Amino acid sequence: MxxxxxxxxxxxxxxxxxxEEDQRLAAYIRQHxxxxxxxxxxxxxxxxxxxxCRLRWINYLRPDIKRGNFSADEEALIxxxxxxxxxxxxxxxxxxxxRTDNEIKNVWHTHIKKRLEEDPEGGASAGGRQKKQKARKSKPAAPKNKKQAAAADNSETFMTASPGLSSSVSSGVTTFSTAAESTAAVSSGDTAATTSASPQTGAAKADTEMESFSSAEFPPIDESFWSSPDVVDMGLGAMDEELGLAGPPSAATRDEDMEFWLKMLLESGDMRDLSVL
DNA sequence: AAGCAAGACAACCGCAGGTGT
DNA sequence: CACACCTGCGGTTGTCTTGCT
Structure with a gap:
């Protein structure tokens, strides 16, 4: 066949x-x-x-997604x-x-690749951004279309309707170096609305908007979420029973992997070399 | 003010590999 | 072992925004 x-x-x-679809998907995954x-x-x-659905969740709705501009370090690492x-x-x-593969792929094709082609030696420098792009980034975000504007309007509803989403559904990738980054990740439960409303300048906008989210609204991600009994109680258990499948895997391993490689790169001096770029 | 070109990013498509039966 | 199914990945496209003329 x-x-x-x-x-x-x-x-x-x-x-x-x-x-509505975002909300439904996120709510379902949160529960099951x-x-x-x-x-x-x-x-x-x-x-x-x-x-x-998978793509939407992975690239957009996942709570641990970090939004905003890629830092020079991140670009250098890429x-x-x-x-x-x-x-x-x-x-x-x-x-x-x-960061998602799709996002990195996009950034590579739209930013880094061109920069490297234009300036192979100093390509990854943050100061090497094209004029136009820089200008665009500084521009305030506007909804791409009506739907995205609606998404922005709906964002509050979304989060309200899905209490605990951002704090509960976490793959545990929380290797953030700054409080701001952590906040960004925590608040990314609102990512759908935020970026839908302004996907292109979501980066710049997110930076400012993220700060406006209080930790009370978006409590910090608890890495133990997936392993907590609550998760099982809220639906995974039933699902497991029904389908005979395990719940979402812990991201601890992935987290450790990332830390390992970052550490290796730093220790090997690769990152030093990259800082020149 | 309008039109055009380029930038940016979300989403789709098809394939490959893994897994269960 | 073969088959069927599912997931994940990478390439590509579609569409909207923005800046320039």
């Missing part, structure tokens, strides 16, 4: 996600985890294919890792806490 289609095309929504992407949309009542790993974006992303 041939490969099964990724999804039943008929009747499934495509394109941009609505705030994602033991089966293929079955998830049906169980969550979403007219999307599992692939789409350059370095790209030299070593090539276009293995997922592997590169694994070394960058809170």
């Amino acid at each position: 041939g490969r099964a289609p990724c999804c039943e095309k008929e009747g499934l929504r495509r394109g941009a996600w609505s705030p 985890g994602h033991p089966n992407w293929r079955a998830l949309p049906r169980q969550a009542g979403l007219l999307r294919c599992g692939k789409s 350059v370095r890792l790209h030299c070593e790993l090539g276009n293995r974006w997922s592997a590169i992303a694994a070394q960058l806490p809170g």
Whole structure:
């Protein structure tokens, strides 16, 4: 038999996600985890294919996603890792806490690659940004379209409707070096709305908006979340029983991996070399 | 003010590898 | 061992925003 289609095309929504869909997906995963992407949309009542749901969650809704501009260090690390790993974006992303492969891929193609082509020797320097890009980044964000504006409006509702989402659903990737970064990650439960509202300048905007989120609104991520009995109680247990599957894996290993590699790079002096870029 | 070109990023598509039966 | 299914990955596209003319 041939490969099964990724999804039943008929009747499934495509394109941009609505705030309602985001909310539904996030709420479902918060409650049940994602033991089966293929079955998830049906169980969550979403007219999307599992692939789409997975992508949305991983690249957008996951609470540990770090939004905002890539720092010079991050860009340098990307350059370095790209030299070593090539276009293995997922592997590169694994070394960058809170960054997704898709995001890194986009950044590579839109920023870094061009910069390296223009200035191979000093490509990764933060000061090497193109004029136009710099100007754009400084510009206040505006919703891309009505839907995204709605997403922004809905963001509050979203978070209210999903209390504890940002603090509860965490893969545990919390290797943040600063409180601001941590806050960014914690508040990224609102990422969907924030970036939907201003995906292009979400970086700059996020920096400022993140600060406006109080820790009371978005309590810090508890890395022990996934292993806590509460998680099982809130649905994973039932799901496990039903499907015979384990809950979301702990990210501790991934976290340790990242720290390990970052440490290795730093100790090997690679990062020093990169600082020149 | 309008049109155009380029930038930016979310999302889709198809393939490959892994896993269960 | 073969098959079927699922997940993850990388490439690519679509569309909106922004800056320039």
